[in-house]
Amino acid sequence: MDLGILRRMHDTATPRGSIRRIGPAAVLALGLAISACGGSAQAEFVPPPDEQYPPSQLEAGRDIFLSSCTFCHGNKGEGGTGPNLRQVWERRSHDDHITKVTEGGNGMPGFGRSLTEQQIADVVAFERAGWDLLD
Numbered sequence: 579m580d581l582g583i584l585r586r587m588h589d590t591a592t593p594r595g596s597i598r599r600i601g602p603a604a605v606l607a608l609g610l611a612i613s614a615c616g617g618s619a620q621a622e623f624v625p626p627p628d629e630q631y632p633p634s635q636l637e638a639g640r641d642i643f644l645s646s647c648t649f650c651h652g653n654k655g656e657g658g659t660g661p662n663l664r665q666v667w668e669r670r671s672h673d674d675h676i677t678k679v680t681e682g683g684n685g686m687p688g689f690g691r692s693l694t695e696q697q698i699a700d701v702v703a704f705e706r707a708g709w710d711l712l713d
């Protein structure tokens with residue numbers, strides 16, 4: 579291969595100075611877009627009108643959520659591999675929610691062996707009514 583071809587390939591593969599210069603601006607814009615998304619997710623949470631949980635239970639549930647659930651459901655419940663959970667109370671009754679966390683299914687691990695009934699009740703309370711604690 580003659581060196582002229584190599585040099586031309588190198589020239590096309592290397593970003594021009596102008597592209598390098600907009601780099602930091604693009605990164606900043608992306609950062610702003612991501613924080614804007616976070617903001618709208620926060621605004622979306624409406625707690626269930628007829629369920630009340632003691633603040634201490636919501637706080638205990640938040641800690642369980644942060645250690646066991648964020649990997650799939652996102653740091654603020656916004657979803658990832660698993661669904662967004664911020665309005666889960668609209669889709670599931672309290673009992674159904676407890677059953678889902680205990681038994682799992684469809685890619686959701688069951689926590690009946692690794693968490694106590696009290697811990698499951700706490701994390702369920704948090705997922706129904708506690709998202710403000712993370713906002």
Ligand code: HEC
Nearest residue numbers: 646647650659660661669678679683684685686687689701
């Ligand atoms: C390994 C990934 C993973 C982890 C960890 C995980 N989940 Fe899930 N979760 C899923 C998936 C996937 C689904 C969707 C299952 C389905 O459609 O039936 C789901 C569904 C759910 C649902 C039902 C959501 C709905 O829309 O009805 C609840 C509630 C839930 N998870 C709670 C939890 C809690 C509480 C924890 C932590 C104790 C947890 N999950 C940890 C993957 C996970």
